[in-house]
Amino acid sequence: MERRSLKEYLLLFSKGMGMGAADVVPGVSGGTIAFITGIYEELLGSIRSVNGQALKLLLRFDLKGFWKHINGNFLVVLLAGIGVSFASLSRLILYLLEFHAEMLWAFFFGLIVASAVVVAKKITRWTLGVVLAGLLGIAIAYYITVATPAQTPEAYWFVFLSGAIAICAMILPGISGSFILVLLAKYEYIMLALKDLKISIILTFGLGCVTGILTFSHVLNWMLRKYHNVTVALLTGFMVGSLNKVWPWKQTLETYTDRHGEVKPLVQENVLPTNYEAITGHDAYLLYGALLAIFGFLMVYLLDRFSNDTATQQVRV
Numbered sequence: 001m002e003r004r005s006l007k008e009y010l011l012l013f014s015k016g017m018g019m020g021a022a023d024v025v026p027g028v029s030g031g032t033i034a035f036i037t038g039i040y041e042e043l044l045g046s047i048r049s050v051n052g053q054a055l056k057l058l059l060r061f062d063l064k065g066f067w068k069h070i071n072g073n074f075l076v077v078l079l080a081g082i083g084v085s086f087a088s089l090s091r092l093i094l095y096l097l098e099f100h101a102e103m104l105w106a107f108f109f110g111l112i113v114a115s116a117v118v119v120a121k122k123i124t125r126w127t128l129g130v131v132l133a134g135l136l137g138i139a140i141a142y143y144i145t146v147a148t149p150a151q152t153p154e155a156y157w158f159v160f161l162s163g164a165i166a167i168c169a170m171i172l173p174g175i176s177g178s179f180i181l182v183l184l185a186k187y188e189y190i191m192l193a194l195k196d197l198k199i200s201i202i203l204t205f206g207l208g209c210v211t212g213i214l215t216f217s218h219v220l221n222w223m224l225r226k227y228h229n230v231t232v233a234l235l236t237g238f239m240v241g242s243l244n245k246v247w248p249w250k251q252t253l254e255t256y257t258d259r260h261g262e263v264k265p266l267v268q269e270n271v272l273p274t275n276y277e278a279i280t281g282h283d284a285y286l287l288y289g290a291l292l293a294i295f296g297f298l299m300v301y302l303l304d305r306f307s308n309d310t311a312t313q314q315v316r317v
Helices: 006-024 030-036 040-048 052-059 063-069 072-099 101-120 128-146 156-170 177-183 187-196 199-226 228-246 273-280 286-316
Strands: 250-257 263-270
Touching: 006 030, 006 072, 006 177, 030 040, 030 101, 030 286, 040 072, 040 199, 052 063, 063 072, 072 101, 072 187, 101 228, 101 286, 128 177, 128 228, 156 177, 156 187, 156 199, 177 187, 187 199, 199 228, 250 273, 273 286
Parallel strands: none
Antiparallel strands: 250 263
8 A cells, every 4th residue: 555645645635526526527537537647547456455355354353454455545535535526516517517518518628638648648559459449439438428318217226226337437537427327317316316415315326336336446457457558548539439528519409308397408419619609599608618628638738747747756766
């Protein structure tokens, strides 16, 4: 288990907040934030360590050994950041999605473009298989973004299943667990449960998340160890394909009425910002959108540079 200073733990907490903020938004993945901030493989390894060996240590009341085995300090600080972000930013993100969607999506568009560039740089050798994996990732993510949300049950078993599926997407860079919840017609349902503190729904969803992440992390960690370049290319493809979802300027083609009687977009298509105002009657905020996209791009780029410089200094020391 890596020893960290207070400053490093504060930085880790902020990375957790970034992951939480990203996961609140349908179309943006917390896994992307983990990848570009350099904690992705440690996160997978820590999750994977919650296994039979950890259970044996816990049953023997070897709490120190158990905590060290699961990289407890890392997980607690990161999860605390994610939790604080969910609690504090969910209302803000929902507000921005409703009243300033164009500018919010523009910011995330720039962030994801930069993320795809940063992640692609981690591919050490380009082969035909790596290129095909990237194209497959683009195709899968694009299909997910154009799929139409379905009407689904609100039974506890389905809430559990939704948590298990969504959490797998949340730790995949490029594929948004929140958007998976949108496709499963459970995004607003879970957000309202968090807002209204419906404990039974939150616990059921949480148990599904824990089950899904403990299972899927083993698969993903194995892929990164055995087929690193192919896996990274696939993840990069996921990011590129997801850009279709986060394009800021959209025309709504079909709507649906939710259980509260509010009309929500069901099927949308991307339009040019120059045509957006004429088609929708809303201001495109093109200048602000462009500036926010550039800001998002530079934020990721500089964060990657900072992470690399820090890692280099640690190696030299």
